[in-house]
Amino acid sequence: MNNIMPVAYRGMVASPQHLASVVGCSILQQGGNAFDASVAVSATLAVVYPHMTGLGGDAFFLIYDAKSGEVKGFNGSGRSGSQISPEFYLDRGLNAIPQRGVLSAITVPGMVDAWWEVWSSYGKLAWEKLLEPAIAYAEKGVPVSRDLHRWIVKDKEFLMVQETMRRTFMPNGEPLQIGEKLLQPELAETLKMISDGGRDVFYQGKLMQHIVGAMSKDGGILIEDDFRSHRGQWVKPISSTYRGSTVVQMPPNSQGFSALMMLNMLEQTELSEIPRHSAEFYHLITEVVKKAFSDRDAYLTDPEFSEVPLDRLLSKEYARKLYRKIQLSPPEGESFLSKAMGQDTAYAAVVDDEGNAVSFIQSLYYDFGSAYTAGETGVIMQNRGSFFSLDSGEVNALAPGKRTFHTLMPGMILREGKPFLLMGTQGGEGQPQTQLSLITGVLDYNCSIQEAIALPRWVYGRTWGVDSDTLKMENRKLDSTINLLRAWGHPVETLETWDPAVGQAQGIMIHPDGQLSGAADPRGDGLAIGW
Incomplete structure (x- = not known):
């Protein structure tokens, strides 16, 4: 199942859908840079991968600007509407926000604004050029992928x-x-309007009015001022060191810090001395995940509403304390119940011949988001806000104008201040865990990016409607490992040998001599292209 790993020097694109990867390459070959290509890939994914992403969702961009040598992040997540409160739902006899339908679509989509900000800050080509492929695919059609x-x-x-x-x-x-x-003719017309009018037509103009009007007619509670007031944010990324490299993530409201916590704990041991397919490996990894998720669930929300104590959570001393609490001898799985969350996501990466690099990820939250399209726009609205709690005592409690706990977390590893690895994946609970698999695969087990993506994966956690956590593992001749883990108290659920339940990862490695190697997950429909 290993894909061919392309190796190149001039540029590289890796995405979860081959048509989007082709678009990114085309933009680079037309003289665009990595920032142009990332916007074009993102827009194309909104058309060719509509179950995972779309204009009604959010996007996070982690960028390296070769001219300045800076790494910056753009948080393109939307806030809840100004008219929304827990009482709105409680008064209707609901004890949770609906997971589907117009009442689950309560946060403003942030992705179009993110495109505009990344392009206007760093792009080279005309805005209209970047949306042409997405418009053509929506209008003329694309073959349905696996x-x-x-x-x-x-x-x-x-x-x-x-x-x-x-x-x-x-x-x-x-x-x-x-x-x-x-065929998506309505979406094609929407994209044409954005091509002609820029981000403002989506947040202030006729398109915004159409979206809000349709939602209002169907009982929704987002209003025009919610769209007019939306602005994403340029943010300073957070980081930690691991095995001599710097691992960079987006700050809260992203869950990216949880992956850094996991790595800080793993640094307390010589992981490379533990066989990658052993029960000892999976036990240690799973217990590290539980420790990090416990703090993530306790603190993660919009930092404008509640402080997330990153200095403490990311300190090496705190990692040592957490690691000492893990039962390793004899091994014993700790009981832990994670929060159930959605998993639809699309991750991609781009590197150009100027040395610019973009690691980016986008989502509708659930598969097909809210399963609600706003009028005749073709825009499927995200249901990201359904993860808010109606309990005012919860850190992620619903409030007007608030960004929810966000699963999206594009990753980047630096060496001597420059990008070495861009990586990310689909999957809510799975995102930090799969990044952990990729990072340890490369830095501890000396894998190429393709080999790291192809390693048997796991995901610990649960999905909506499930009352218990399980450790889900791809079973590739791991029966003895799985039996031993069960004896140690881990509720193991076996998956297929190459199972989409563990997400679809992509990555690009940048070697010291400038060589690029890229990989797309064989579990998905992606492709890495370089030249």
């Missing part, structure tokens, strides 16, 4: 609820098959 078909079949009941969703993904009342043409 992964898109799988999710259409899985979510058939949700897609049937709204006529526009049914018409797009199940035009004859049955799911589109692999290779059949997906």
Whole structure:
């Protein structure tokens, strides 16, 4: 199942859908830089991977600007509406925010604004040029990929609820098959409006009015001022060291700090001396994940509403204290119940011949987000805000104008201040865990980026509607390992040998001589292209 790992010197694009990777390469070869290409790839993914991402969702960009030598982050997550409160739901007899439908779409989409900010700050090509491929794919159609078909079949009941969703993904009342043409004319018109009017048409103009008007008609509670007031933020990334390298993540409201906590704990041992496929490895990794998730769940929310004590959480001394609490001899799995969360995401990376690098990720939160399209815009609205709690005592409690706990976390590793590895993955709970697999695969087990992505993966946690956590593991001749883990108290659930449940990762490695090597996950529909 290992893909061919391209090696190149001039540029590299890796994304979870091959058509988006081709678009990124085309933009670079037309004279665009990595920032132009990342916006074009992001827009294309919104069309060709609509179950994972779209204009109604959020996006985070982690960038390296070769001219300044700076690493910066752009937080493109939207805030909850100004008219929203727990009482709105509680008064209607609801004890949680609905997971689907218009009442789950309560945060302003941040992705279009993120495109504009990244392009206007660093891009070279014309704005219209970057959206041309996405418009063409939406208007003329794209073949349904393996992964898109799988999710259409899985979510058939949700897609049937709204006529526009049914018409797009199940035009004859049955799911589109692999290779059949997906046409999205309404989305094409929306993208044309954004191409002509820039980000303001989405947040202040006619398109915004259409979206808000449609949602209001259907019982939604986002208003025009919520869109007008939206602005993403340029932020300073957070980092920690691991095995002599600097690992960079987005700050809260991203969960990126949890991966840094995990690495700080693993640094307390010589991980390379523990066989990668052993029960000892999976036990240690799982217990490290639980420790980090406990603090993540206790603190992560919008830092404008509640302090996230990063200085303490990311200190090496705190990592040593947490590590000492892990039961290693004899091994014993700790009982821990994580918060259930969605997993639909699309991660991609771009490097150009100027040395610029972009690690970026975008999402609708659940597969097909809220499963609600705003009027005739073709815009599927995210349900990211459904993760807010209606309990005012919770750190992630719902409040007006608040950004929720966010799973999105593009990653980057630096050596001597320059990018060495760009990496990220699909999957809510799985994002920090898969990054952990990739980072340790490269830095501890001397893997190439393709070998690291191909390693058997795990994901600890749960999904909506499940009352217990399990350790889900790809089983590639690991029966003895799994049996031993169960004896140590781990509730192991075996997966297929190459299972999409563990997410779809992409990565680009930048070698000291300037050579680039890239990889896309064989579990998905992606492709890495270099030249």
